[in-house]
Amino acid sequence: MNDTTSLARKPLYTAADLEGVPWLDAGPGEYPYLRGVHASMYTGRPWTIRQYSGYADAAASNLAYRRALEAGAKGLSVAFDLPTHRGYDSDHADIAADVGVAGVAIDSVEDMARLFDGVALDRVSVSMTMSGAVLPVLAAFIVAAQEAGVDAAKLRGTIQNDILKEFMVRNTYIFAPEPSMRIATDVVRYVLEQMPHFNAMSISGYHIQEAGADGVLELALALANASEYVRRLIGSGVDVDRVCRQVSFFFAVGRDFYGEIAKLRAARVLWAEFARSLGARDPRAMQLRMHCQTAGSTLTARRAQNNVVRTTVEAMAAVFGGTQSLHTNAWDEALSLPGEDAATLARDTQLILQHEMGLCDVVDPWAGSYLMEAQTARTVEAVRTTLTQIAAQGGVIAAIESGWVEARVHEGAARIQAQTDAGERAVIGVNRFRAPQDDESESLETDTRKVRSLQADRLRRLRARRDPHRVSAALERLAEVARSGGGNLLSATIDAMRARATVGECTSALEQVWPRWSAPVRADRRAWARARASDTAWEAAKDAVAMWRRSRGRAPRIVLLKLGQDGHDRGVRVVAAALADAGFEAEIGPLFVTPQLAAQWTIPHSPDVVGVSTLAGAHLSLVPELVERLRATRIDAPVVVGGIVPRADHARLMALGVAAQFGPDTPLDSIVHKLLSVMTHVTTAPA
Template identity: 45%
Template sequence: MPGKKHTTTSGIEIKEVYTEPSGMNELPGEFPFTRGIRKDMYRGKPWTMRQYAGFSTAEESNKRYHYLLSQGTMGLSVAFDLPTQIGYDSDHELAEGEVGKVGVAIDSLKDIEILFDGIELKNISTSMTINATAPILLAMYIALAKKQGADLKQLSGTIQNDILKEYAARGTYIYPPAASMRLITDVFEYCSTEVPKWNTISISGYHIREAGSTAVQELAFTLANGKAYLKAALQKGLDINVFAKRVSFFFNCHNNFFEEIAKFRAARRMWAHITKELGATEADAQKLRFHTQTGGSTLTAQQPMNNIIRVSTQAMAAVLGGTQSLHTNGYDEAISLPTEAAAKIALRTQQIIAFESGVTDTVDPMAGSYFMEALTDEIEKAALVYIEKIDAMGGSVKAIEQDYMQQEIARSAYEYQTEIENGEKILVGVNRFTEPEKPSVNVFRVDDAIRKMQTEKINQVKQARNNNNVEKYLAQLEKEARGDGNLMPFILNAVEAYATLGEIADTLRAVFGEY
């Protein structure tokens, strides 16, 4: 359309043609890692194809995990239900109507034992999307690994453990920010010696983007949060060259193909400079490693099969952007939890990109494109403006307490929705190319009866365990929480005695309060 201004979703203007060479002579695997964190990238090792799953009970989720592993999934990614995320057992009155709905219900070590039944933890990498109760779920995973006889020094996986974005974008926090930051740095410290291969935090831009931010805001707010975690760990006396190697990121991949690739390239470069400025001297402590999930909020309930194309282009952008790990959404997720058929197509999408498309044959194939290099620079410049504002406020915690990030995200979400509603932005099947819809018949729903099943399981656990031991370990945890020692060993003791997640969270609530 003549005279129309073309922009990315972040408002960066796109020129009709790019004619200036970038002058870039960086190599992959070398500082500042714009072109990738490894010299050979996917020629040496493909990204981890990790399908996010978890629903209903541990028994049902275990069946889905075995199915995904049989189909070629290389790592598991666990979704937890809302009561688990905010520290309530399934029998709590506030859990009613939510048990097992958006993830698996985990009430005690017994559920983790069932969840991973028949799966050797030493042989897989597990990512757990959990934040406020992350130390408890990690303790349960460690307890099961110990029971299986695994070498904890070799145990690998990732725990999201990123509470700052919960205050800014998602809402599943429990304790005030200072107490939450203490728990996070306790996990950093504990794992650095006990579980050294575990990624102790996955700093998440995903949920910031799902809440309505632009690509630039997702990048800026995520890296600002990452900076806050680094500073908190430094204040605790941890060595940045040790703990920064165990920091990973979790990004969204949205619809604007080139903007997303540029975002990932800019993220690596920016993080390399941030870590270097804070004292990291080793290359592995300066590298930004990240998992990507395709954009859940981009999926439409109208004409859901269109989502297969959306997910495919988003997955391709994540791969061209150099992701280390990828989850592709099921085409039916705007309607229900993904069916097995949708989960299989999502996994096959990754396998086709990896083994048929040829994009893995060379490292950073987009490098040197006039457009790509200019867009990478523009995104970095725009994100730095936000980071400088947040630094001036005193960092992420202060910016969140002042409602700055929340307001910026809300403004962007409103602008995007307005553009959809007035037709400025086209959403195929929603505001253009629409057709009458028939109701979906193959919809996956979770039965409310599982709350009763989980409650019975909790009662059985409480009858079988040594309740004197549980009381003793919870009392020790409360005493330590009132001091300033590391809480992870005390959480692990309580977990191994089969204290429930709710009992442990309540013990900490009694000391820290709720936010």
């Protein structure tokens, strides 16, 4: 059984495996586009190097973008910080620690103009990973371009605008599913009318795989989401060819080399069939275009330089699968935000593949392979089966609301972690051929206080010079469009941003109609128990917890928290499931809380230990404040931290009151023993 798909693979394939396999005679650029969407593929033009980046403020990111373009990048992909994703201005009191940390802070048209200063927006395509605050962010981009002399009709690129995957896995939503779907479809309608060269929606499978799904489930959920969007738009009278032409996809490419190539080939077949079944006749509408990114979940903190090899092979799989553009991860991203040298090497990896290794010389070199054609056909059938299961749930939104999607993805994440901890899933340098962890990287550090201060000052000046009556009228109009159901939300937001409203103000106007939405974070101990049954090391960990319980007459209690705007919950859910199986009483706190609110939520749970999961780089601000808040509420439970923390920050956190730290490669049985040690006040070195 391979690691990332539900399909078994044989050691030998022969011509017999091709019996009954369709499409073998289809050429590249021909329906169902198995061999690629263009006849010449990379022999005519290489894939676009599109590195996802953004940090601090717009000026800092602009410098990085211009350097990337000078060094060979053909497109830009913008990473926004978490407050922007969640529709907050940078001066909002509750999000201070996250400003400019995991992406660039954008509050206004002026910020967007600084972000793309000197970039020819009529020639350089821009991809923006934004779904939650898609209205004000895309509006700011359009207005900034227009004021720079570039008409919206000339803009090239993609807006993600895929809110359903946020409800499945990533959690950077703002409003409930139904109003969020209204926003997403209004964006598509506007782009279809005004921006013919711009992709109105990028359906993301990437985040679904990163959360724990295998390749089959990733593709099935992405296609199910696409189907929901497209059917709604067609039902409202939009032409099917126009909709499907401006939808693209975004996939993860992980460690299963053969399976990932087959997945990307299968994706084109399934989309072509789906578009044709709805009545599409334009070949461009039936051609699935994709962006791929190497999998962040395969990067390791131990022997982190091994990630160079992992990323290179994953990039090759994306190329062999026929991607249109590609992002390659930096090798140090399991340690911190990427350093400049690591980011440069990630980009150069693609240039080497394009210009030195001959990968662009042949169209679909895997065509006719016994293995690849059989694997592609089986992937197609497995995805169809999963789509049938989703339909049986009542459709993808019903499957989200019932918890079916969450359970499937969570079970996959638990299985992967359990296989890694047990050594069944080889990770070189972590659980096989392990050597001392002696590598360190120069991580990118962001002075959040400086960025926040700069952004707050810019917001003050913007608000002082704008026409308040014009802004107020535009925001009232935006709220009325949301309330009445008439008009287009993106058009109204463009008017508001042109009047110099801010991202946060546009979001607040919509909150008058649609309150912010939240969902509980759940973990199922059975998902872990099934994956780690009869494992000696895990049984020993459970025995240790049982001994603790017998000595105290109750189970140990742990509260697991996410702080700030970091909604990535794969890790905290897997840890909670494992600890519950081990015998802990494990409770997960709500997402998107301040340290003060997290401390208040913790009080009634009376924990023996408090765990914080951090993945977004704001640990030095949020964790010490949590420690202070807990002490103020007289909770003396030790605080431990797990996730991505640069080694340079370990001592600082320990000095500020953190009792133990766990890197992303720490096995769960080791975490159990360390927690028991911490709870009994035994001093040990951080994991």
